[in-house]
Amino acid sequence: MTEKSDVKWNKFDLLWALNLFGTAVGAGVLFLPINAGQSGFWPLVIMAIIVGPMTYLAHRGLARFVLSSSKKGSDITEVVEEHFGKAAGKLITLLYFFAIFPILLIYGNGITNTIDSFLVHQLDITPPHRILLSLILISTLIGVMLTSEKIMLKITEFLVYPLVCILFALSIYLIPEWNIAILTELPTFTNFISTLWVTLPVLVFSFNHSPAISSFTQSQQYQYSYAGLIEKHSSRTLKLTSTLLLVFVMFFVFSCVLSLTPSELNQAKNQNISILSFLANKFHNPYISYLGPLVAFLAITSSFFGHYLGAKEGLIGLITKVIPYKQFNAKTLNYLTALFFFLALWSVAIINPSILGLIESFGGPIIATILFLMPMYAIRKVHAMQHYRGRLSNLFITSLGLFTTSAIIYKLF
Numbered sequence: 001m002t003e004k005s006d007v008k009w010n011k012f013d014l015l016w017a018l019n020l021f022g023t024a025v026g027a028g029v030l031f032l033p034i035n036a037g038q039s040g041f042w043p044l045v046i047m048a049i050i051v052g053p054m055t056y057l058a059h060r061g062l063a064r065f066v067l068s069s070s071k072k073g074s075d076i077t078e079v080v081e082e083h084f085g086k087a088a089g090k091l092i093t094l095l096y097f098f099a100i101f102p103i104l105l106i107y108g109n110g111i112t113n114t115i116d117s118f119l120v121h122q123l124d125i126t127p128p129h130r131i132l133l134s135l136i137l138i139s140t141l142i143g144v145m146l147t148s149e150k151i152m153l154k155i156t157e158f159l160v161y162p163l164v165c166i167l168f169a170l171s172i173y174l175i176p177e178w179n180i181a182i183l184t185e186l187p188t189f190t191n192f193i194s195t196l197w198v199t200l201p202v203l204v205f206s207f208n209h210s211p212a213i214s215s216f217t218q219s220q221q222y223q224y225s226y227a228g229l230i231e232k233h234s235s236r237t238l239k240l241t242s243t244l245l246l247v248f249v250m251f252f253v254f255s256c257v258l259s260l261t262p263s264e265l266n267q268a269k270n271q272n273i274s275i276l277s278f279l280a281n282k283f284h285n286p287y288i289s290y291l292g293p294l295v296a297f298l299a300i301t302s303s304f305f306g307h308y309l310g311a312k313e314g315l316i317g318l319i320t321k322v323i324p325y326k327q328f329n330a331k332t333l334n335y336l337t338a339l340f341f342f343l344a345l346w347s348v349a350i351i352n353p354s355i356l357g358l359i360e361s362f363g364g365p366i367i368a369t370i371l372f373l374m375p376m377y378a379i380r381k382v383h384a385m386q387h388y389r390g391r392l393s394n395l396f397i398t399s400l401g402l403f404t405t406s407a408i409i410y411k412l413f
Contacts, residue, residue, distance in 0.1 A: 013236065016237050017241045020216060021209070022160035024206070025160060025167075025248075030295075030299055033257055034269050037253070037262065038195065038262050040187050040262060041257065043192055043199070047203060048250045048254070051203055052246040053242075054203075054400055056238055057393050057397050059210065060234070061372075061376060061379075061397060063235075065385070066213060067220075067227070068378070077096075083378060090321055094318060095370055096310070097318060100310045102366075104304065104345060108138050108304075108345030108346070108348060109272075110274065110296075111297065111301065112349045114297055114300060116130070116133060118277070121277075122280065131350055134349035139346075141305075142308070142342050159301075160302065166291060168248060170288070171252045171254075174258075174259045179258060179259070180258070182262075197407055201365055206249065209241065210371045259279075260278075269354075274300075276292035279292050280293050312337045315337050319333065371401075373398065376394055
């Protein structure tokens with residue numbers, strides 16, 4: 001490949017943009033409208049303005065951090081060890097696990113609520129007791145991962161594209177239901193700030209594609225010949241991904257919020273179901289009634305498999321750092337982690353905590369620590385990243401990172 005052809009858009013860049021887009025679009029998107037619209041339309045406008053640059057700059061910073069390694073093909077944990085030492089590498093492994101593990105809890109609980117709501121409202125069937133229903137669903141999901149996880153992961157990649165098409169179609173379908181009276185409702189300053197505070201973690205969660213950044217940057221290193229070209233293509237691909245997310249996801253969010261009142265969004269939160277399940281219960285159109293829960297099921301299921309692999313890798317990494325790897329073979333570790341995840345997910349699904357509460361309290365803030373704050377800290381401390389210092393975008397990402405992680409404090413007090 002010549003240098004001249006390298007600087008042009010190509011299929012490689014486009015496929016990676018779509019893969020990163022698919023990584024981000026998951027169950028979080030189905031809960032984002034519930035939080036984002038509870039205080040009306042105008043806080044949502046501010047979120048739409050900041051989410052594009054926020055998503056792009058944060059993921060670009062993480063990609064640059066991975067690319068700062070002196071060793072080609074290093075992943076995030078290895079780069080952390082190189083720059084900050086082994087202790088920091090262990091800490092990042094721990095943070096990765098606790099960034100992904102709550103997401104698995106969300107999915108285990110979310111799929112139980114989605115199926116329960118579908119049986120009651122669409123099929124008019126009395127569902128099994130929650131203990132039995134969650135047992136069947138969670139054991140099936142984990143059982144699939146134990147038998148043919150590679151095949152299932154490949155299938156879920158193809159589910160992303162029809163999922164996005166259906167979401168876009170639903171967004172357009174809801175346009176006749178829009179209530180523009182909400183545009184005249186102005187929240188108080190206190191409500192405005194509090195809405196942004198509690199919604200930012202959900203926003204970060206819904207637009208997050210950081211689990212794929214290591215693979216993305218490694219792939220860029222092997223595709224292109226020198227550092228300047230790698231960074232140019234990486235940045236451009238990440239910009240396209242962020243643009244696609246902004247257009248498709250925020251259009252869906254706006255369409256949902258304009259179709260429902262704040263009180264109805266609050267009902268959806270209290271019922272602990274996704275926005276599509278709530279829309280299916282509200283509108284009696286058969287397409288929404290059956291397509292909505294199906295999309296919610298597909299989104300949660302497809303996201304579950306990818307995050308299960310990440311959580312399993314994180315847990316195995318933690319185990320092998322405490323206990324020598326030779327004590328367990330790979331098969332034994334696979335079954336031990338599966339048993340742990342099964343018991344944890346089943347317990348949470350039975351208890352049925354607030355899904356949005358889990359995202360606000362754990363998922364979003366921990367992801368923000370890794371995605372927003374760690375690369376910005378590295379820019380200040382790592383010699384290989386010193387040429388990125390002194391930029392306004394660094395202040396923007398650091399401020400949003402601190403604001404998002406502080407949501408934990410907001411939830412506590």
